[in-house]
Amino acid sequence: MIAALAVLGFSVNGYAQSPAQSVWNGAFTAEQAQRGKASYTQACAVCHGPSLGGGDSAPPLSGGVFLNNWNGTTTGSLFERIHDTMPASDPGSLSGKTVADIEAYILQTNGFPAGAVPLPADQQLMTVTKILATKPAG
Ligand code: HEC
Numbered sequence: 001m002i003a004a005l006a007v008l009g010f011s012v013n014g015y016a017q018s019p020a021q022s023v024w025n026g027a028f029t030a031e032q033a034q035r036g037k038a039s040y041t042q043a044c045a046v047c048h049g050p051s052l053g054g055g056d057s058a059p060p061l062s063g064g065v066f067l068n069n070w071n072g073t074t075t076g077s078l079f080e081r082i083h084d085t086m087p088a089s090d091p092g093s094l095s096g097k098t099v100a101d102i103e104a105y106i107l108q109t110n111g112f113p114a115g116a117v118p119l120p121a122d123q124q125l126m127t128v129t130k131i132l133a134t135k136p137a138g
Contacts, residue, residue, distance in 0.1 A: 022130040026115015027075055028104035033114060036105030039098050043087050052109050058088070062109045067133040075119060076126035079103055083123070096121035 041050070047058035054060035070078055083099045085091050094102075100121040108114065120126055 021128070022132045022136060023075065023107055023112040024132065024135050025129075026113050026117070027129050028100075028107055028112075028114060028119040029116065030108075030114040032101050032118045033104040033108040036101035036103065036108075039094075040102050040105050043094060043098075044102065047088065052106065061106050064133075067110060067131075070131045071133040073131050074127050075103065075107075075129040075131060076123045078106075078131065079119075079123045079126055096123075 040052075044061075047055050048061050049055050049058075052060060052062040060066050079096075079099055082103060083092070083094065083096065087093065100119045104119050107119075
């Protein structure tokens, strides 16, 4: 069922043509990250810090520790984590689009390049894109 939905989503939205293999291939657009910055400032900065460096009790969302936590997972996993558990003060309150925008901003802040296709606002469409702390050879 989930696989069927994913296939349907791919064809409807046209993401299947050029799925990014990893976040090094450009998994979001610069415009999307810019929108995400505004949403991050509203919904996340109070705990995770204005520039994703972490706060008194919330961990950083950029840098070595964060990338180590997420290395080898997918953008879909990070999407799900944010969508289902954040903001910790009001989990599940953000739309998929807003979560995707914020994730784009997090990826950009961690030094990953923007691309031509936005990060989709649906976790099922993101499972092919790996988060890799180190750029793969080639
Ligand atoms: C009320 C404070 C608070 C707010 C607001 C908040 N967070 Fe968090 N966040 C936390 C805490 C505390 C943790 C660690 C404990 C946990 O996992 O719940 C965390 C953990 C995380 C993690 C896991 C980090 C890792 O290294 O694995 C991510 C990703 C995250 N938050 C993203 C966000 C995003 C994106 C937003 C805004 C939509 C947000 N958070 C808003 C408190 C907050």
